[in-house]
Amino acid sequence: MPPFFVPRMNTIKIIADTAQEALEQVQTQVGPDAVILNVRPVHADGVKRLWSKARVEVLATAPEPPSAQENVLQLLTTKVHQLEGALQGADSSEPLPPNIIQMMQNVGAPQAASEAPACVQVLLEMGLLPQHAEMLVGQLQKHLGGTRPRNLIEEMELVREVLVDQWQRFATRAEQPGLPARVMVGAPGVGKTTALCKWVTQETFLRQRPARLWRLDGAQPNTAEFLSLHGEMMQVPVERVWADSLDVPEDTLRFVDLPGVPATPTAVEELAAHLKPLGPADVQLVLNSAYELDLLLEQARVFSALPLTGLIFTHTDESDDLSKLWNVALAAELPVTFRSGGQTMPGGFQSVLPETLFDQWVSAVMQG
Ligand SMILES: Nc1nc2c(ncn2[C@@H]2O[C@H](COP(=O)(O)OP(=O)(O)OP(=O)(O)O)[C@@H](O)[C@H]2O)c(=O)[nH]1
Numbered sequence: 076m077p078p079f080f081v082p083r084m085n086t087i088k089i090i091a092d093t094a095q096e097a098l099e100q101v102q103t104q105v106g107p108d109a110v111i112l113n114v115r116p117v118h119a120d121g122v123k124r125l126w127s128k129a130r131v132e133v134l135a136t137a138p139e140p141p142s143a144q145e146n147v148l149q150l151l152t153t154k155v156h157q158l159e160g161a162l163q164g165a166d167s168s169e170p171l172p173p174n175i176i177q178m179m180q181n182v183g184a185p186q187a188a189s190e191a192p193a194c195v196q197v198l199l200e201m202g203l204l205p206q207h208a209e210m211l212v213g214q215l216q217k218h219l220g221g222t223r224p225r226n227l228i229e230e231m232e233l234v235r236e237v238l239v240d241q242w243q244r245f246a247t248r249a250e251q252p253g254l255p256a257r258v259m260v261g262a263p264g265v266g267k268t269t270a271l272c273k274w275v276t277q278e279t280f281l282r283q284r285p286a287r288l289w290r291l292d293g294a295q296p297n298t299a300e301f302l303s304l305h306g307e308m309m310q311v312p313v314e315r316v317w318a319d320s321l322d323v324p325e326d327t328l329r330f331v332d333l334p335g336v337p338a339t340p341t342a343v344e345e346l347a348a349h350l351k352p353l354g355p356a357d358v359q360l361v362l363n364s365a366y367e368l369d370l371l372l373e374q375a376r377v378f379s380a381l382p383l384t385g386l387i388f389t390h391t392d393e394s395d396d397l398s399k400l401w402n403v404a405l406a407a408e409l410p411v412t413f414r415s416g417g418q419t420m421p422g423g424f425q426s427v428l429p430e431t432l433f434d435q436w437v438s439a440v441m442q443g
Pocket residue numbers: 079262263264265266267268269270299333334335336389390391392393415416417418
């Protein structure tokens with residue numbers, strides 16, 4: 076079992092001959108909404124290992140009851156009112172977190188009294204890079220026309236809308252028709268193959284969609300033996316060479332794993348040559364969110380020589396700074412498609428919606 080895995084309460088363990096059988100047993104015992112925490116092959120011990128096939132172990136638990144979704148902008152209103160109260164010396168029933176006080180005071184401070192509307196200044200305080208502020212101000216003015224929002228909350232709602240629109244424009248522009256091969260690219264060791272395994276597991280195991288895997292070599296050999304083992308367990312064929320002649324049914328998802336390459340123009344150019352035979356593809360740049368923002372921006376810049384369609388952030392179990400995701404997405408002009416955290420399959424692999432990401436960003440800052 077991977078070292079980071081911590082089983083939750085009420086976790087059940089099923090061992091079966093095939094992934095399909097294991098899933099059926101999980102669903103019988105936990106219900107159709109069972110949350111799959113981990114899927115892995117298990118081998119018999121000792122000599123028996125020589126003749127017995129690997130079996131499949133699945134850890135699953137019941138879904139968490141839906142928590143009351145907090146309206147983060149409402150939360151912000153409350154905090155602003157509290158701040159106003161605090162600034163006027165009125166009694167504030169609940170003390171504001173110091174970072175929020177600092178943030179709001181900075182927004183109102185003379186040194187920040189630039190042209191940018193207060194909502195943009197709040198985002199700058201939340202970690203947005205100044206280079207994105209200008210675009211936001213321009214977009215906000217377009218959205219606003221002649222009217223002015225009445226308060227900071229309305230402004231925040233508007234800036235959220237602007238960011239979501241922008242994101243959707245990136246997504247529409249990058250979208251490929253049909254069912255293109257999904258390819259993971261990125262620097263060495265950022266978590267490409269792990270993310271790919273999770274994605275395949277979600278699609279084949281949980282959604283029962285047919286899939287096929289390619290573990291291709293690049294300038295370096297692709298040593299990810301665990302991808303082949305995982306494919307075998309999922310009963311997904313794993314190829315080692317790309318062949319156009321291979322007759323893959325149209326509804327089959329195709330996933331391609333390549334070894335990492337350093338973020339240099341020469342290495343990326345060489346990688347482009349390896350991507351060419353795949354035709355139009357869904358090329359996802361995988362980034363480790365625990366890296367410094369400058370490094371992530373540099374990787375996004377260099378890899379953008381490829382026809383990228385989206386970004387996947389891994390290691391979200393080690394870094395939860397959402398401003399990085401916004402800053403890289405806006406700089407690369409690409410949507411973040413998935414966030415992936417941890418080493419269990421398919422645990423912590425979530426598709427990303429810009430609205431939710433914005434609310435989580437505000438809410439994370441609010442909570443300090
Ligand atoms: N904590 C944590 N570890 C991860 C995560 N994703 C991957 N890892 C670990 O990081 C290491 C590298 O992961 P891989 O998926 O092999 O990385 P890769 O990008 O495919 O590597 P190359 O193909 O060699 O470039 C492995 O030990 C993974 O278990 C994650 O989200 N969180």
